[in-house]
Amino acid sequence: MILVVDSQYQKDAHSEQPVPSELAERKDEKILLVDDNPTNLQVLLQTLNGRGYKLLIAKDGENALRIAHKAQPALVLLDIMMPGIDGYEVCRRLKNDPELSSIAVIFLSALDDTRDKVRGLETGAVDYIAKPFQSEEVIARVENQLKIYRLERALAARNRQLEASNQRLLETMREGVFEVDTDGFVVFANPAACRMTGGDGQDLISRDLFSMILCENCNKPAPREQTALYKTLREGVVQSMEEGGFLRSDGSVFPVDFSYTPIAEKDAITGAVVVFRDVTEKKRQQEVLTQALGEVQEQKDKLTHMSRLSSMGEMASGFAHEVNQPLTAINNYAQVCRRVLYRDDFDKAFLDEAMSKIATQAQRAGDIISRIRSFVRKPDHHLEVVDCNRLITDIVRLAEVDARNNQVEIHLDLAEDLPDVRIDPIQVQQVALNLVRNAMEAMKNQPARDVGVLVETRQLDGSFVCVRVIDRGHGLADDAEEKMFTPFYTTKPDGMGIGLSVCHSIIQTHGGTLNFERNPEGGAILWFTVPVA
Numbered sequence: 079m080i081l082v083v084d085s086q087y088q089k090d091a092h093s094e095q096p097v098p099s100e101l102a103e104r105k106d107e108k109i110l111l112v113d114d115n116p117t118n119l120q121v122l123l124q125t126l127n128g129r130g131y132k133l134l135i136a137k138d139g140e141n142a143l144r145i146a147h148k149a150q151p152a153l154v155l156l157d158i159m160m161p162g163i164d165g166y167e168v169c170r171r172l173k174n175d176p177e178l179s180s181i182a183v184i185f186l187s188a189l190d191d192t193r194d195k196v197r198g199l200e201t202g203a204v205d206y207i208a209k210p211f212q213s214e215e216v217i218a219r220v221e222n223q224l225k226i227y228r229l230e231r232a233l234a235a236r237n238r239q240l241e242a243s244n245q246r247l248l249e250t251m252r253e254g255v256f257e258v259d260t261d262g263f264v265v266f267a268n269p270a271a272c273r274m275t276g277g278d279g280q281d282l283i284s285r286d287l288f289s290m291i292l293c294e295n296c297n298k299p300a301p302r303e304q305t306a307l308y309k310t311l312r313e314g315v316v317q318s319m320e321e322g323g324f325l326r327s328d329g330s331v332f333p334v335d336f337s338y339t340p341i342a343e344k345d346a347i348t349g350a351v352v353v354f355r356d357v358t359e360k361k362r363q364q365e366v367l368t369q370a371l372g373e374v375q376e377q378k379d380k381l382t383h384m385s386r387l388s389s390m391g392e393m394a395s396g397f398a399h400e401v402n403q404p405l406t407a408i409n410n411y412a413q414v415c416r417r418v419l420y421r422d423d424f425d426k427a428f429l430d431e432a433m434s435k436i437a438t439q440a441q442r443a444g445d446i447i448s449r450i451r452s453f454v455r456k457p458d459h460h461l462e463v464v465d466c467n468r469l470i471t472d473i474v475r476l477a478e479v480d481a482r483n484n485q486v487e488i489h490l491d492l493a494e495d496l497p498d499v500r501i502d503p504i505q506v507q508q509v510a511l512n513l514v515r516n517a518m519e520a521m522k523n524q525p526a527r528d529v530g531v532l533v534e535t536r537q538l539d540g541s542f543v544c545v546r547v548i549d550r551g552h553g554l555a556d557d558a559e560e561k562m563f564t565p566f567y568t569t570k571p572d573g574m575g576i577g578l579s580v581c582h583s584i585i586q587t588h589g590g591t592l593n594f595e596r597n598p599e600g601g602a603i604l605w606f607t608v609p610v611a
């Protein structure tokens with residue numbers, strides 16, 4: 079016979095009543111009371127009645143098992159000494175049945191020997207109450223077990239939820255996930271891992287993942303000791319690796335980004351999780367980008383070179399004049415030499431001096447030409463450690479051709495003990511020349527042109543050298559702040575407006591800054607910085 083006593087809200091004389099919210103929580107909690115003695119059952123019923131549990135009763139072991147199967151109670155209060163199968167056997171059978179093993183068992187018995195208690199606990203009971211019992215003790219112990227039961231149920235439900243969302247996550251992830259054991263054999267592969275490696279879940283399981291990981295820059299599996307996975311499995315370190323290679327089931331390979339995370343249980347490494355992404359497309363895009371950047375760089379180089387050639391073109395007549403001077407001098411000295419030669423008593427010492435002057439002038443012309451040649455040569459992008467003062471002095475010499483044309487002098491104020499800089503000298507010369515030429519152009523026909531252009535070098539905070547070109551010219555246009563460094567911005571009728579934009583890009587590539595200020599005394603100050611070597 080099964081007696082179900084729905085005891086909600088019934089009054090219990092023995093203890094405080096639970097509050098209604100607790101009762102609601104207990105609605106599904108069934109407690110099976112098993113005793114062959116009707117009086118004992120009655121007492122138990124009275125004790126637990128009114129506390130919101132569903133109470134079931136059984137008078138012998140066989141019935142208890144049958145009811146347990148049918149009703150799946152949370153807890154069984156089990157008498158030991160009963161006719162037929164005793165309480166120990168009931169408990170043993172409950173614990174051996176996977177469907178019933180989670181039911182908590184509390185023994186209730188007149189036996190009060192420690193050995194009986196131990197035996198009871200060994201068969202799988204969670205608690206033991208000796209008869210005759212105190213109602214409060216029964217209630218407290220029952221409550222304890224039910225609390226555990228509730229927590230276990232909540233935990234199991236949460237676990238199921240987490241497992242389900244884990245599963246969903248693994249199935250929908252675009253990254254491939256392998257779990258491997260300590261020797262690197264696959265124990266789990268998610269659908270993306272199967273798709274990418276071209277295997278079905280089954281034939282990937284138990285495969286040696288080491289045989290699928292390629293060594294850097296080659297299409298063969300790497301020796302396992304040299305792989306990042308080996309290190310993760312041996313040393314328990316998390317590792318990530320960009321652009322490794324992976325072998326598909328059909329023998330083809332594909333590039334991947336990997337991460338290896340060790341799985342540790344009780345301080346021992348039991349395997350690793352390998353997450354990887356096929357980066358074929360990323361690599362392809364990178365290559366396209368690298369190529370495009372290369373092309374942009376090539377165009378920039380061409381523009382920079384063109385701009386240099388153009389400056390030289392503009393300065394060509396000045397250079398012609400410059401070279402012409404030593405040539406004229408050479409010509410003059412040569413004629414004097416010839417005349418001296420036709421004299422009977424020619425003066426050897428005089429001839430020697432004239433010839434050495436010819437050589438000096440030839441050297442001067444040669445220097446001018448070699449400066450021009452080195453300035454217009456194609457860029458080869460190499461950084462050199464350079465004395466910045468020397469570079470400025472050289473470039474000012476080149477600019478002096480224009481200085482004469484513009485009737486503007488160039489003055490130098492070079493810092494002593496200036497540290498060397500690491501730059502592409504030709505490109506930085508190009509910047510300095512552009513700034514000096516712009517400054518001279520701005521001062522042409524201006525009242526303050528006698529002051530000349532001042533070129534200064536200074537050290538800034540240990541890591542940069544600053545070059546300032548200060549003029550007292552017509553000053554900057556109102557829209558200069560907005561547009562000065564944009565290509566084709568010019569206020570000159572015959573200007574191209576590419577000089578400063580090229581300078582800006584050169585200085586940026588060097589990691590420096592090109593900028594300007596309005597000179598408080600009138601005119602402009604343009605400055606740039608380059609890194610100390």
Ligand SMILES: Nc1ncnc2c1ncn2[C@@H]1O[C@H](COP(=O)(O)OP(=O)(O)OP(=O)(O)O)[C@@H](O)[C@H]1O
Binds near residue numbers: 549574
């Ligand atoms: N020192 C300066 N004083 C006043 N304005 C300046 C100065 N330097 C540059 N600018 C302004 O910046 C503009 C752009 O200069 P940029 O050197 O790029 O081109 P440009 O000199 O006009 O022509 P080009 O390409 O032939 O050099 C100039 O037209 C001028 O308006």
Ligand SMILES: [Mg+2]
Binds near residue numbers: 515516
């Ligand atoms: Mg210019």
